[in-house]
Structure formats: structure tokens, C-alpha cells
Amino acid sequence: MCGVFGIHGHDEAANLGYLGMHALQHRGQESAGLVAVEDGVMRRHVAMSLVSDAFDRDSLAKLPGRTAIGHVRYSTSGSSELRNAQPFVFEYAGGQVSIAHNGNLVNAAELRAELEAQGSIFQTSSDTEVIVHLMARAREQDVVGRLIAALRRVRGAYSLVLLTNDERMIGVRDPNGFRPLVIGRIKDAFVLSSETCSFDLIEAEFMREVEPGEIVVIEKDGMTSHRIPVLEEPASPTFCVFEHVYFARPDSLVNGKSVYRARERMGMRLAEEHPIEADVVIPVPDSGVPAAIGYSKQSGIPFEMGLIRSHYVGRTFIEPQESIRHFGVRLKLSPVRSVVDGKRVVVVDDSLVRGTTSRKIVKMLRAAGAREVHMRISAPPTTHPCFYGIDTPTRSELVAASHTVEEICRYVTSDSLAYISHEGMMSAVGGGPGYCSACFTGEYPVPLGKDRLVQIRSRRSAS
Numbered sequence: 366m367c368g369v370f371g372i373h374g375h376d377e378a379a380n381l382g383y384l385g386m387h388a389l390q391h392r393g394q395e396s397a398g399l400v401a402v403e404d405g406v407m408r409r410h411v412a413m414s415l416v417s418d419a420f421d422r423d424s425l426a427k428l429p430g431r432t433a434i435g436h437v438r439y440s441t442s443g444s445s446e447l448r449n450a451q452p453f454v455f456e457y458a459g460g461q462v463s464i465a466h467n468g469n470l471v472n473a474a475e476l477r478a479e480l481e482a483q484g485s486i487f488q489t490s491s492d493t494e495v496i497v498h499l500m501a502r503a504r505e506q507d508v509v510g511r512l513i514a515a516l517r518r519v520r521g522a523y524s525l526v527l528l529t530n531d532e533r534m535i536g537v538r539d540p541n542g543f544r545p546l547v548i549g550r551i552k553d554a555f556v557l558s559s560e561t562c563s564f565d566l567i568e569a570e571f572m573r574e575v576e577p578g579e580i581v582v583i584e585k586d587g588m589t590s591h592r593i594p595v596l597e598e599p600a601s602p603t604f605c606v607f608e609h610v611y612f613a614r615p616d617s618l619v620n621g622k623s624v625y626r627a628r629e630r631m632g633m634r635l636a637e638e639h640p641i642e643a644d645v646v647i648p649v650p651d652s653g654v655p656a657a658i659g660y661s662k663q664s665g666i667p668f669e670m671g672l673i674r675s676h677y678v679g680r681t682f683i684e685p686q687e688s689i690r691h692f693g694v695r696l697k698l699s700p701v702r703s704v705v706d707g708k709r710v711v712v713v714d715d716s717l718v719r720g721t722t723s724r725k726i727v728k729m730l731r732a733a734g735a736r737e738v739h740m741r742i743s744a745p746p747t748t749h750p751c752f753y754g755i756d757t758p759t760r761s762e763l764v765a766a767s768h769t770v771e772e773i774c775r776y777v778t779s780d781s782l783a784y785i786s787h788e789g790m791m792s793a794v795g796g797g798p799g800y801c802s803a804c805f806t807g808e809y810p811v812p813l814g815k816d817r818l819v820q821i822r823s824r825r826s827a828s
């Protein structure tokens with residue numbers, strides 16, 4: 366749950382970096398940072414805030430140069446504090462490197478213990494610093510060789526953007542391709558981003574995705590492509606299906622597909638699988654809107670905006686503290702009485718994780734006069750935590766891990782509750798292999814490190 370961005374070879378690198386990160390704000394709201402390089406000197410500005418608050422004219426003016434990388438962060442590993450704000454800058458024998466990371470490593474704790482035993486002193490509690498130390502210790506001279514040496518050791522999810530003080534920009538996607546990373550052009554400059562929506566904002570042209578297991582190196586002569594060497598069995602791509610369901614912005618293309626259309630198809634499939642007699646279909650905004658449109662199209666029940674979202678509070682699911690999350694539901698959503706009063710209402714949401722938000726929504730709609738409330742979820746029950754960079758709660762907090770659909774329906778107090786099937790969701794995103802859906806199945810495509818297995822075992826015994 367982070368966003369990464371980079372731009373190489375443009376006179377407005379810092380300004381466009383700022384705009385690019387702005388478009389990625391939905392991927393993380395805890396910290397924002399930019400690093401730019403000019404004449405071999407790297408300059409960095411990071412803050413614990415939204416992009417628009419982190420930067421002003423002065424701070425951007427202090428980031429000269431034609432190449433810059435940026436990061437917006439939500440902490441899935443490492444605490445929420447300034448020392449963990451990215452991009453990091455570090456020095457190694459060959460110069461300076463800056464790094465921005467989206468994803469989680471599954472063997473970070475083991476590697477960190479090993480590195481600390483060998484004398485490494487960590488400055489942060491982030492997974493990403495493990496890659497930094499592995500690069501610093503590598504015997505290779507060139508930064509790309511050091512990066513490859515480091516990546517041979519790490520397992521898990523990583524989409525990285527790196528910057529060197531000799532003005533090379535590097536993009537990397539792990540061999541499974543869990544997290545997105547795309548390449549674009551704006552005039553002669555190259556751009557890297559987590560999502561294409563940032564290209565649209567800066568009027569960059571989408572070229573292609575960074576392939577799973579690919580390293581692209583962009584320098585003044587152009588772009589070259591390298592592969593992360595495979596030590597064991599070659600990994601099959603397992604792109605995170607949750608990016609389609611919830612996380613990516615609907616105006617983005619991820620994994621080559623429109624997020625909006627995939628969500629709309631999920632809603633259509635949900636209507637086929639779980640029809641209901643009702644008067645109105647309403648979404649839980651914003652991310653539930655395309656699926657609700659799909660449900661309405663397929664069922665013929667009119668679509669209306671029966672809940673209004675305030676855009677001046679963070680997204681509930683990714684608020685880091687339980688106390689804020691509970692408060693946030695009431696702050697965030699309010700019902701439109703004229704839409705729901707006296708009606709049989711279908712509410713389409715894209716996930717039901719703990720059940721607490723849905724329960725409050727049902728209560729709000731009934732208080733606004735809804736005669737019946739039918740919850741429809743455009744994802745299958747979330748039964749397992751994610752270890753690849755999405756902040757799903759622990760298994761004991763996932764209501765579907767230990768309760769039947771009927772029990773959850775009783776808990777949220779809806780008249781009916783139904784989820785899309787796993788098969789239905791996969792067919793809506795184009796089907797077939799090539800996706801991770803472990804949070805719905807428990808089938809983790811990259812074996813978890815010892816520390817993660819201990820977490821799952823303790824969560825199982827807790828649930």
C-alpha cells in the first residue's frame with residue numbers, strides 16, 4: 366500500500382514528480398517524499414503528510430535536476446514515523462542511491478537478523494532497508510550488479526524505483542509481479558509509476574508495464590532491460606487481484622486491464638449470482654461505484670447515490686488506528702434520505718473485512734428510512750491476511766475467517782448478504798492463472814518466511 370513514481374530527463378522533474386505522486390495519493394497517505402539529483406548531488410524532501418501538504422513552491426525549488434523519484438507511503442511493515450518515510454538515500458562504495466518501494470518482503474526479518482549479526486546497523490524499521498544493506502554489501506562494482514545481487518536474496522513483493530547520483534533511474538518488479546509498475550514517456554523523458562492514472566495527469570504516454578522479474582535501467586542514452594536471475598523454480602506471475610477489486614484507481618490500467626471495467630464486470634457477475642427484488646442499487650463510495658453500476662446494469666434495478674462520502678477524511682480501510690477507523694465511518698459516509706426512504710435497497714461494496722463498517726452502514730440506511738437493506742460484496746470473503754503489501758488485518762480480525770455468511774449477515778443486521786464467488790471475480794478480471802488471490806483462498810504463491818508463518822499460526826490459534 367504505497368505508490369512509487371520516477372521521472373528521468375525532464376526540466377520540470379520535481380514538479381512533475383509532485384503531480385505524479387498526487388495522482389497516487391490513494392495508495393498511501395502517511396508520508397510523501399521526493400529525491401532529485403543534479404550534478405551528482407542528491408537532494409531529498411520527505412514529510413509525514415499528504416502530498417499537497419508535504420510540498421510547497423520553496424521545497425520543490427530546493428529539488429533541482431532533471432531526474433527525480435517519489436514515494437507515498439502507508440506502513441505495512443515498519444512503523445508510521447518520519448525515519449521510515451521514503452525514498453531512502455544511502456551511500457555505498459560507488460556513490461549514492463535512492464530507493465522507493467511498494468510491497469512487502471516475506472523474508473525481511475530473517476535477512477535483517479542475518480545482516481545485523483554481521484554488523485549492519487539499521488536506521489529504519491522498514492523492509493526496504495534490507496535491500497539497501499544487501500546492495501551495500503554486494504561485491505559487484507556497478508549499482509545494477511549490486512541490485513541484482515540483493516534481489517537474489519529477497520522474497521516477496523516489490524516494485525522499486527531507484528535513482529543513482531550519476532542520474533540513472535531504475536525500475537524493478539519482483540518475479541511474481543505482485544504490485545504494478547508502468548513505464549511512460551513525456552516528450553523525451555521516461556516516467557515510471559505504480560499506476561497509469563499519474564500519466565494521465567502529467568500528459569505522459571503509457572508505453573508498457575515493467576514485466577515481472579524485469580529491471581529497466583533508464584539513462585541518457587535510453588532504456589535497457591535486464592532480468593532478475595532465477596535461482597529456484599521460475600516464478601509464474603501472480604499479480605494481486607485486490608488491486609482490481611479495491612486498491613488501484615478506477616481510471617488506471619493495471620495488469621493491462623481497465624480497473625473500472627473489471628469492477629463493473631464484478632458487479633454484473635454479482636447480480637447474476639445473487640439476484641434480489643429491490644427498488645434501488647446504491648454503492649458504498651468511492652471504490653464500490655463501478656461494481657454497483659454493473660449490478661444495476663445487469664439487474665435492471667436503478668442506480669442511485671444513496672450514500673455520500675466526505676472527501677476530507679482518509680479511506681476507512683487504511684486508517685492505521687482502530688480508534689480512528691471507528692470514528693471515520695460516521696465522518697466519511699452519510700445517507701441520502703430521499704434516495705433510500707421507504708425503499709428496498711441493494712448496497713454494493715467491494716469488501717467486507719471486519720464487518721464493522723457494513724454494520725454501521727446498514728444502521729444508517731435503516732435510520733434514513735430504508736425498508737430493506739441487502740448487502741452485496743464484489744469480492745469473495747476475505748479469510749486470510751496479505752503478506753505482500755496490502756494492509757489486511759490479522760486473521761483473528763477478519764470476520765469471514767471464523768464466521769459463515771449467515772452469521773456475518775446477522776452481525777451486520779442486513780436482510781440478506783452475498784459475496785461474488787471466487788470464480789466470478791477471476792472471470793471478471795480476465796480469468797485464468799496469473800493472479801494472487803491468497804487473501805480469499807489462503808494459497809500463498811510465494812512461501813512465507815519463518816516469521817510470517819509464526820504470525821499465521823498465532824493468528825490461527827487466536828481466531
Ligand code: SF4
Nearest residue numbers: 605607751801803804
Ligand atoms: S494476498 Fe490478497 S491482497 Fe495480498 S497480494 Fe494476494 S491478492 Fe493481493
